[in-house]
Amino acid sequence: MGTQGFRTLNEESLIEYIKATPALCSQLGDQVEGLTIKEVGDGNLNFVYIVVGPNGSFVIKQALPYIRCIGESWPMTKERAYFEALALKEHGRLCPNHVPEVYHFDRPMSLIAMRYLKPPHIILRKGLIAGVEYPLLADHMSDYMANTLFFTSLLFRSTLEHKRSVAEFCGNVELCRLTEQVVFSDPYRDAQYNRWTSPYLDNDAEEIRHDDTLKLEVAGLKSMFCERAQALIHGDLHTGSVMVTTDSTQVIDPEFAFYGPMGFDIGAYLGNLILAFFAQDGHADQVNDREKYKHWILTTLRETWNLFENKFISLWNKHQDGKGEAYLASIYNTTKLHLLVQKKYMKDLFHDALGFGSAKMIRRIVGVAHVEDFESITDASKRAQCERRALNLAKLLLKERRGFDSIDQVIASIQEFSSC
Amino acid sequence: MGTQGFRTLNEESLIEYIKATPALCSQLGDQVEGLTIKEVGDGNLNFVYIVVGPNGSFVIKQALPYIRCIGESWPMTKERAYFEALALKEHGRLCPNHVPEVYHFDRPMSLIAMRYLKPPHIILRKGLIAGVEYPLLADHMSDYMANTLFFTSLLFRSTLEHKRSVAEFCGNVELCRLTEQVVFSDPYRDAQYNRWTSPYLDNDAEEIRHDDTLKLEVAGLKSMFCERAQALIHGDLHTGSVMVTTDSTQVIDPEFAFYGPMGFDIGAYLGNLILAFFAQDGHADQVNDREKYKHWILTTLRETWNLFENKFISLWNKHQDGKGEAYLASIYNTTKLHLLVQKKYMKDLFHDALGFGSAKMIRRIVGVAHVEDFESITDASKRAQCERRALNLAKLLLKERRGFDSIDQVIASIQEFSSC
Numbered sequence: 072m073g074t075q076g077f078r079t080l081n082e083e084s085l086i087e088y089i090k091a092t093p094a095l096c097s098q099l100g101d102q103v104e105g106l107t108i109k110e111v112g113d114g115n116l117n118f119v120y121i122v123v124g125p126n127g128s129f130v131i132k133q134a135l136p137y138i139r140c141i142g143e144s145w146p147m148t149k150e151r152a153y154f155e156a157l158a159l160k161e162h163g164r165l166c167p168n169h170v171p172e173v174y175h176f177d178r179p180m181s182l183i184a185m186r187y188l189k190p191p192h193i194i195l196r197k198g199l200i201a202g203v204e205y206p207l208l209a210d211h212m213s214d215y216m217a218n219t220l221f222f223t224s225l226l227f228r229s230t231l232e233h234k235r236s237v238a239e240f241c242g243n244v245e246l247c248r249l250t251e252q253v254v255f256s257d258p259y260r261d262a263q264y265n266r267w268t269s270p271y272l273d274n275d276a277e278e279i280r281h282d283d284t285l286k287l288e289v290a291g292l293k294s295m296f297c298e299r300a301q302a303l304i305h306g307d308l309h310t311g312s313v314m315v316t317t318d319s320t321q322v323i324d325p326e327f328a329f330y331g332p333m334g335f336d337i338g339a340y341l342g343n344l345i346l347a348f349f350a351q352d353g354h355a356d357q358v359n360d361r362e363k364y365k366h367w368i369l370t371t372l373r374e375t376w377n378l379f380e381n382k383f384i385s386l387w388n389k390h391q392d393g394k395g396e397a398y399l400a401s402i403y404n405t406t407k408l409h410l411l412v413q414k415k416y417m418k419d420l421f422h423d424a425l426g427f428g429s430a431k432m433i434r435r436i437v438g439v440a441h442v443e444d445f446e447s448i449t450d451a452s453k454r455a456q457c458e459r460r461a462l463n464l465a466k467l468l469l470k471e472r473r474g475f476d477s478i479d480q481v482i483a484s485i486q487e488f489s490s491c
Numbered sequence: 492m493g494t495q496g497f498r499t500l501n502e503e504s505l506i507e508y509i510k511a512t513p514a515l516c517s518q519l520g521d522q523v524e525g526l527t528i529k530e531v532g533d534g535n536l537n538f539v540y541i542v543v544g545p546n547g548s549f550v551i552k553q554a555l556p557y558i559r560c561i562g563e564s565w566p567m568t569k570e571r572a573y574f575e576a577l578a579l580k581e582h583g584r585l586c587p588n589h590v591p592e593v594y595h596f597d598r599p600m601s602l603i604a605m606r607y608l609k610p611p612h613i614i615l616r617k618g619l620i621a622g623v624e625y626p627l628l629a630d631h632m633s634d635y636m637a638n639t640l641f642f643t644s645l646l647f648r649s650t651l652e653h654k655r656s657v658a659e660f661c662g663n664v665e666l667c668r669l670t671e672q673v674v675f676s677d678p679y680r681d682a683q684y685n686r687w688t689s690p691y692l693d694n695d696a697e698e699i700r701h702d703d704t705l706k707l708e709v710a711g712l713k714s715m716f717c718e719r720a721q722a723l724i725h726g727d728l729h730t731g732s733v734m735v736t737t738d739s740t741q742v743i744d745p746e747f748a749f750y751g752p753m754g755f756d757i758g759a760y761l762g763n764l765i766l767a768f769f770a771q772d773g774h775a776d777q778v779n780d781r782e783k784y785k786h787w788i789l790t791t792l793r794e795t796w797n798l799f800e801n802k803f804i805s806l807w808n809k810h811q812d813g814k815g816e817a818y819l820a821s822i823y824n825t826t827k828l829h830l831l832v833q834k835k836y837m838k839d840l841f842h843d844a845l846g847f848g849s850a851k852m853i854r855r856i857v858g859v860a861h862v863e864d865f866e867s868i869t870d871a872s873k874r875a876q877c878e879r880r881a882l883n884l885a886k887l888l889l890k891e892r893r894g895f896d897s898i899d900q901v902i903a904s905i906q907e908f909s910s911c
């Protein structure tokens with residue numbers, strides 16, 4: 072895709088675009104006067120406009136051919152919008168309760184129109200910083216992950232469907248490449264955009280760049296990320312890609328989607344919950360010591376994995392005589408054997424998730440893109456202490472993950488690091 | 492691709508085809524009278540014609556839309572010829588000494604013209620059955636595998652090149668699916684075309700269909716085969732896909748090529764050498780007990796792996812500052828760490844090769860397609876004994892492969908099974 076037919080929109084030109092686009096007009100109940108349009112893109116890469124009219128609303132997301140938070144000096148294909156739209160539609164089909172509907176996609180314009188997730192929806196990360204409990208979050212996110220991952224894997228798909236879809240998403244290579252760089256490479260070397268809470272973490276960052284065991288393990292994870300087409304993953308499933316209210320959970324922003332290892336999504340999400348946990352001490356004050364909330368996060372972490380595991384296994388059982396080609400019912404034909412392969416599969420997936428989750432935690436502390444959970448802790452020394460605990464846990468988990476048998480063991484480790 | 496422009500050729504119509512095709516005429520020195528044309532396809536899938544004229548020669552291979560040895564009842568896309576031609580050209584570029592040159596490819600006709608590997612070239616499997624030593628074989632095959640695998644992996648390629656090529660070869664899905672079925676599925680269940688030396692191996696075949704540990708391991712290998720795009724593999728690298736003389740080694744027939752695990756190629760080749768070894772007792776007679784030849788096969792096995800490992804590592808060292816994105820020199824920046832990651836990589840690859848190699852041995856004994864090494868042993872009881880030894884070794888290797896640290900340990904196990 073070149074730049075043919077592409078224009079960068081702004082609040083004004085967007086109005087003209089909407090008026091010229093029947094799908095959008097009808098979404099507004101054909102009432103296109105008196106619109107309010109607001110750019111809200113707080114994300115790192117793209118522009119997001121909220122469009123509200125008297126009889127309807129939507130969100131417009133446009134990708135420009137560079138990374139927004141860096142600028143034109145870091146070019147990035149605007150074709151990412153195509154893969155985001157594809158993934159939103161595919162994941163939306165598989166899990167409509169937790170993915171906003173796509174109303175319109177314009178490939179030359181790299182523009183997606185989707186459901187506006189109205190207030191009180193906020194970005195989950197912000198809720199976690201504010202200390203808000205979401206009682207349905209574990210249920211909803213386990214739903215999302217179990218459905219999107221199971222149904223796009225060879226447990227459900229035929230080889231023919233699988234390879235066709237894998238080939239299509241190979242086109243999203245520039246975004247994969249970005250992940251390779253910022254998650255698996257830059258934190259482990261001197262790199263221009265790396266930063267950390269200096270001087271407090273100078274030694275910690277330095278240690279990571281000289282930790283041979285860590286680098287060896289990271290190489291294995293990177294290979295898996297590059298080579299293993301296990302399922303259609305979101306690719307950027309941190310707590311900033313989830314919008315929530317007390318009873319709604321919506322996953323947005325799958326522009327990094329491709330066929331990769333399931334553990335990358337699960338790990339990204341769990342890892343970001345763990346970062347939220349370690350940030351709490353930095354948000355504690357005399358009114359609220361955050362201990363109860365820390366407990367809630369750990370409970371959510373536990374529930375998310377356990378529910379995910381149960382739901383994934385249930386889907387597998389339900390569809391075990393289906394067209395999925397990984398474990399044919401004619402071979403895995405006794406209850407004992409069926410349980411055996413499932414146990415092995417889930418154990419490997421758990422370890423993958425811990426590995427990728429740890430890599431995602433590390434990169435948020437010593438790499439280019441940090442998280443508001445820590446950034447919002449203004450006292451640098453306090454922030455560094457929180458970050459160091461998270462970093463040390465992540466290093467341990469990444470290296471020793473195969474020794475962890477359950478999420479409870481992970482939680483025990485988190486608690487240890489949290490009190491040292 | 493439909494059937495547009497496709498005609499099944501035979502000896503007569505091929506002459507007309509050649510006359511109408513300038514690239515082929517010129518290959519014959521423009522002397523297209525007095526051609527001798529002979530169909531020699533002893534393979535399982537396709538038709539192969541040797542075309543010899545007064546001033547030139549070539550081989551024509553045509554894929555029909557079904558599997559030759561089964562018939563029209565087992566349809567198979569003739570587009571496989573496209574991927575065979577692509578792989579021949581790509582592997583030929585990377586290892587010209589051991590891949591026949593492609594002169595002409597006609598996609599609608601599913602037809603490849605390539606260099607005629609003249610006598611005394613014979614199929615390696617036949618040489619192994621006849622007890623012929625090939626002093627350069629280990630050197631040549633290790634060359635072929637090291638070059639084709641290294642240069643198509645992320646050790647040499649950029650992510651951009653890699654994903655583009657992976658996507659293209661996703662198109663060869665029907666052939667992948669065939670492998671999934673005949674290698675990873677059918678031997679482990681009742682299947683129409685399975686056969687074995689009955690009644691001798693009835694229990695052995697039955698045991699395989701009830702061996703939970705084996706089936707668990709096979710599932711892991713199958714997943715790797717389906718999901719892991721590590722390098723452009725040949726996909727069918729048995730000893731029937733290699734033509735040899737004492738000083739030439741040529742790899743043909745990569746119609747199963749796609750981006751898969753390197754261990755699948757290495758294992759296929761080594762596994763077929765091991766089958767050749769176990770067949771020797773069946774070929775022994777009073778003139779030749781084959782002991783010396785068995786020794787040569789084991790030496791060749793050892794040399795093949797060891798040379799492969801050395802050459803692969805050499806290529807890696809030579810290109811470590813290249814565009815390959817798997818192990819960036821800025822991260823893997825000390826000799827110690829570089830050695831550490833290489834050791835880990837080669838160990839994993841060795842275990843993958845043992846796993847896939849074992850699966851390939853098993854399927855040749857209890858699956859649909861058998862090998863001439865055993866089939867040519869006319870005494871069924873003797874044949875069964877040879878096969879059982881190979882089968883038992885393969886089962887052990889497949890299950891316990893991670894406990895093997897070197898090819899010498901594998902050879903020790905082969906020798907144990909060979910004398911029991």
Ligand SMILES: Nc1ncnc2c1ncn2[C@@H]1O[C@H](COP(=O)(O)OP(=O)(O)O)[C@@H](O)[C@H]1O
Nearest residue numbers: 111112113114115116117119130186187188324
């Ligand atoms: N469908 C939506 N409804 C409401 N707000 C949204 C929606 N999509 C995005 N946003 C807002 O825009 C921000 C950036 O969107 P996001 O898709 O994450 O863009 P980026 O790819 O730049 O990170 C989100 O953090 C959220 O505040």
Ligand SMILES: Nc1ncnc2c1ncn2[C@@H]1O[C@H](COP(=O)(O)OP(=O)(O)O)[C@@H](O)[C@H]1O
Nearest residue numbers: 531532533534535536537539550606607608744
């Ligand atoms: N380039 C060649 N030169 C000489 N003989 C060849 C050549 N290619 C194939 N053959 C002969 O044709 C047979 C079948 O070829 P192959 O490519 O293995 O077909 P299939 O895909 O049907 O197995 C080989 O075993 C070999 O005897």
Ligand SMILES: [Mg+2]
Nearest residue numbers: 114115311324
């Ligand atoms: Mg975002």
Ligand SMILES: [Mg+2]
Nearest residue numbers: 168210211214
């Ligand atoms: Mg639910």
Ligand SMILES: [Mg+2]
Nearest residue numbers: 114116324326
């Ligand atoms: Mg984004």
Ligand SMILES: [Mg+2]
Nearest residue numbers: 534535731744
């Ligand atoms: Mg062949």
Ligand SMILES: [Mg+2]
Nearest residue numbers: 534536744746
């Ligand atoms: Mg063939």
